[in-house]
Amino acid sequence: DGGITQSPKYLFRKEGQNVTLSCEQNLNHDAMYWYRQDPGQGLRLIYYSQIVNDFQKGDIAEGYSVSREKKESFPLTVTSAQKNPTAFYLCASSVRQGNGQFFGPGTRLTVL
C-alpha cells in the first residue's frame, strides 16, 4: 500500500539537543512538506521541497533544517536554536502541481 510514514510517533528531547524526525513516502510524489501544529492553531509550513536536492523555507523555518537526498525521504531536524520545539509535526506530500496534499500520521515532539 502506498502512503507516508513518520517515525517515531513520540519523541522526547532534552533542551540543547538536536533531533531528527523521519518522513518517508512511497507514493512517487515529487513534493514534500513539513508542518507544525500547535494547540488551537492550524498547520504552519516549516519547509517544503519540490524536487530532490532542493528545498525552500516556509513561514516558520527558523531553528529547523531539512535535506532531500532521495525522492522518498524528507527528514526534518529540530535544532537547539528552535526556542519552543514542543509541538506536533506533520509531513505531507503531493504530486508537483497536484490539487491536494497527503499527510503522514505525525510525530509528537516534547522537550523536557
Place this chain on the structure above:
Amino acid sequence: AQTVTQSQPEMSVQEAETVTLSCTYDTSESDYYLFWYKQPPSRQMILVIRQEAYKQQNATENRFSVNFQKAAKSFSLKISDSQLGDAAMYFCAYRVMYNNNDMRFGAGTRLTVKP
C-alpha cells in the same frame, strides 16, 4: 496574504443529523483550490473534499458536501447523517492553483457527535 477563517471553534451534532461547518477566506486570486481536512483523535490529516474555484458545481463526497460561494469567499462543509466516526477536528484549507507550496489552513473546528 491569503487567510482562512473558521469562526466556530467547536460544534456538536446529534447522530444521524446534519451539521454545517463554516469557512471563509480572503484572497485576490481567481484560480485556487479549497479543501476540507479531517483530523480524528489519531491526528492523521485526512482529505475529505476539495473544490476547484473555477467550478460552479459544489463538490460532494458521499455524506459530505460543500456550499461554495465564490463572491462571498465562503466554503462551508455539510455533513449529512452524522456518524460517531465523524467526530474530529476539521480544517479548511486554501491554496492558489499554481502554487502547491502555499497551502493555508484555518484554525479548525472541533466536531462532537452525540449518540
